[in-house]
Amino acid sequence: MNCREFSHCITPAVDGRLSAEDQSSFQEHARLCPPCRHDYEEERSLAALIRARLRPVRVPAGVLASILAGTLESDALRGPGPARGFTDFLRRPRAAPVLAFLLSFAAIVYILSRHAPPPEGVEAAGFVPGSDIEHQSASNYEAVLKGTIVPQVVSDRPENVRNYFEGKTGFPVYIPAMKECTLVGGIANDYHGMRLAHVLYKHGLQFIYLYQACRESVMRGDTLHLSRTAKNDLERTGWHCCTAPDGAAIVLWVRGRTICAAVAPMDGAHLMAHIAEADVPGAW
Amino acid sequence: MKTEASEKQRSFEREALPHTDLLYNYALRMTNNSADADDLVQETYLKAYRFWDTYEQGTNIRAWLFRILRNSYINCYRKEVREPDKVEYDDVKSLYTTRGEGTAGRNDLQELMFGNLLDDEITNAIASLPDEFRTVVILCDIETLTYEEVATFMECPLGTVRSRLHRGRKLLRGRLTEYARQRGLVQEQ
Numbered sequence: 167m168n169c170r171e172f173s174h175c176i177t178p179a180v181d182g183r184l185s186a187e188d189q190s191s192f193q194e195h196a197r198l199c200p201p202c203r204h205d206y207e208e209e210r211s212l213a214a215l216i217r218a219r220l221r222p223v224r225v226p227a228g229v230l231a232s233i234l235a236g237t238l239e240s241d242a243l244r245g246p247g248p249a250r251g252f253t254d255f256l257r258r259p260r261a262a263p264v265l266a267f268l269l270s271f272a273a274i275v276y277i278l279s280r281h282a283p284p285p286e287g288v289e290a291a292g293f294v295p296g297s298d299i300e301h302q303s304a305s306n307y308e309a310v311l312k313g314t315i316v317p318q319v320v321s322d323r324p325e326n327v328r329n330y331f332e333g334k335t336g337f338p339v340y341i342p343a344m345k346e347c348t349l350v351g352g353i354a355n356d357y358h359g360m361r362l363a364h365v366l367y368k369h370g371l372q373f374i375y376l377y378q379a380c381r382e383s384v385m386r387g388d389t390l391h392l393s394r395t396a397k398n399d400l401e402r403t404g405w406h407c408c409t410a411p412d413g414a415a416i417v418l419w420v421r422g423r424t425i426c427a428a429v430a431p432m433d434g435a436h437l438m439a440h441i442a443e444a445d446v447p448g449a450w
Numbered sequence: 451m452k453t454e455a456s457e458k459q460r461s462f463e464r465e466a467l468p469h470t471d472l473l474y475n476y477a478l479r480m481t482n483n484s485a486d487a488d489d490l491v492q493e494t495y496l497k498a499y500r501f502w503d504t505y506e507q508g509t510n511i512r513a514w515l516f517r518i519l520r521n522s523y524i525n526c527y528r529k530e531v532r533e534p535d536k537v538e539y540d541d542v543k544s545l546y547t548t549r550g551e552g553t554a555g556r557n558d559l560q561e562l563m564f565g566n567l568l569d570d571e572i573t574n575a576i577a578s579l580p581d582e583f584r585t586v587v588i589l590c591d592i593e594t595l596t597y598e599e600v601a602t603f604m605e606c607p608l609g610t611v612r613s614r615l616h617r618g619r620k621l622l623r624g625r626l627t628e629y630a631r632q633r634g635l636v637q638e639q
Contacts, residue, residue, distance in 0.1 A: 177616040181590070183597065209616070212623045215564050216591040219572050225474035229488050233470070233495040237459060371459060 167191040172202045180210045298393045299384060299418065303377040303427035304410035310366055310375050317351025317366050327352040331363055337380040337423045339363040342444035344374060360389040374430040374440070381425040392418075392425075407434040417441060462502050466495065469512050472593060473519050479588045481527055482577040490527065494519040516603045520585075564626055566633075575625035583618030590615050 167175070167188075172195045178184050179192055196203040309315040319330040324341040327350050331339040334354040341350060347367040354363050360383060365376035384390050385397075392400070396418055399406035406418040415434040418427045419441070430437050473494060477487035497518050498505070505514055576584060582604075589595045589603065590611075597611045604611070 177612050177619070178597075181597075181615075208623060209619050211564070212619050212626075213591055215626075216572065216576075216587070216622075217594070219569055220479075220576070220592050222471065222475045222593055223478065225470040225491065226484075226488065229474065229491055230467075230470060232488075232492050233467070234463075236492065236496045237462060237499045371456070371463075 167195045169195075169199065169202055172196070172199070173205065176206050176209050179206060180213050297390075298396070299377070299379070299390050299425065299427055300393060300396060300406075300408055300416055302390060303375070303416055303418075303429050304412075304414070306364065306377055307373075307375045307410065307414060307429035308412070310364075310373055315364055315366075316353065317364075318353045320349060320351040322349055324350055327365065330354075335361040335363050335378075335380075337361070337363075337378070338421075339365070339378055340376070340421055340424060340426060341365055342441070344369070344444045345440065346370070347374065358389045369430070372431050374428060374437075377427040377429070378424050381420055381423050384425050405438065407438060409434065458499075458502055462499055465507075465511050466498055466502075466515060469515055470495070472512060473515055475593055476516070476585075476588055477519060477523070479573075479576060479592060480523055480584065482573065486527060490519060490522055493522050497522070510599075510602055512599070513602045517605075564630065567626060567629060571629045572626065575622055575629065578625055579618055579621055583614050583621060586611055586614040587618040587622065591619075 172192065175184060175188060175192050179189070184192055196206055306315060319327055321327055324343050328339070328341045330352050331341075331354055339352075339354075341352070344350075344367050347369045349368040351366040351368075352364065354361065356362070360379065363376075363378040365378065367374040367376070379390055384392060396406040396408070400418060400420055404419060408416050408418075410416055410429060414429050414431045415437040416427060416429050417434060417437050418425070420426070428437055428441055430440075432440075470491060474487060474491050477490040477494075478484060481487050481490060494515060498515055501518075505511070576587060579587065585604065586600060589600045590597070595603075597608050597615075600611045601608045
């Protein structure tokens with residue numbers, strides 16, 4: 167290898183791209199020719215310097231969120247998204263959980279960044295005094311999609327959200343570990359003296375919203391009440407299922423001193439199965 | 451209709467979104483400004499989503515995204531257009547003229563000197579490189595892509611990647627030496 171050939175090999179040598187044969191004649195030349203060796207060492211130390219000092223960074227969550235929001239915007243404006251078959255939904259592989267987490271987080275960060283989080287914001291989000299809990303939960307769910315209901319805490323661990331609700335509601339708030347949900351957020355607020363809990367799960371590209379209130383107070387019809395059908399169903403089977411105006415499923419159930427309403431863009435049976443699976447002691 | 455839209459969304463998220471870091475780092479080093487990098491990456495992805503049906507499944511998605519970003523960059527951010535093969539020969543020449551004075555001992559000193567440079571100085575030195583050299587240095591040395599992938603990204607032969615990288619590094623070294631001189635980290639020769 168002469169000096170000219172050596173000079174062509176410097177860059178691949180620095181990057182470990184020489185064949186074994188070239189490598190040995192390269193080394194031989196470097197040993198015998200100090201100026202060439204110097205050139206090689208200069209490039210090697212420079213490449214090492216850049217690699218050591220300018221490490222790649224992660225894309226900011228806000229950028230991901232804007233991308234997500236931008237792409238969702240064109241599609242999501244058409245509606246809350248299609249309900250997917252439950253079996254399909256169960257079969258879905260847990261691919262790239264890190265990415266899923268990042269995206270979900272980004273989506274919520276995006277919502278947070280667009281809307282300051284005063285708890286009063288929830289009250290402004292379509293609460294109609296005296297309306298029943300089914301309608302309330304449907305309109306709250308819409309507010310969630312619009313970003314008017316903003317979680318005050320967001321985490322990938324249900325217990326963090328559980329801690330947030332500690333002492334805020336006067337009734338136990340249930341934060342089941344929902345299958346295939348990557349993030350959970352929560353906000354407590356006060357509505358005409360009634361304590362309410364809003365729990366929000368990021369499930370794929372969709373949200374599952376859980377609205378919770380004091381069972382006794384709802385049964386009495388203090389501020390929120392239950393429709394007669396819902397009341398009958400709950401007493402008879404422990405469940406009530408109906409559909410929101412936009413097609414999302416609403417499932418109502420009672421757990422201890424708490425009444426829960428879940429809303430999600432899937433069909434009722436699937437949402438119910440989803441909840442039943444999570445809503446078992448020990449899952450929390 | 452809805453199902454189609456959602457399918458599009460899903461395939462886009464699955465295939466295109468895992469590469470945001472790659473594009474972001476490139477955008478950041480090219481614009482040298484995080485707000486511009488944010489905009490550039492967002493714009494790239496929104497364009498990519500709009501033209502998602504023109505992306506040929508199974509082809510190099512990273513190269514496809516990179517080219518969208520690069521076009522946006524050239525249209526909006528690049529201040530001057532320079533021919534990569536006609537630039538800065540003086541820099542290279544002046545470096546070559548010092549060639550031959552080196553010893554191993556002197557190299558150790560140079561490493562010490564560069565060790566004292568600030569990250570900002572290194573960043574600025576990269577930002578000062580002509581576009582094509584900068585691109586190759588960013589992709590190879592910061593993002594650690596292979597020559598083959600860089601060649602695909604830039605649609606050029608492998609040998610071009612290698613020679614641009616070689617010259618890019620040389621220019622960079624020249625700039626850093628200048629900074630080090632200005633800061634008194636190295637004695638005037």
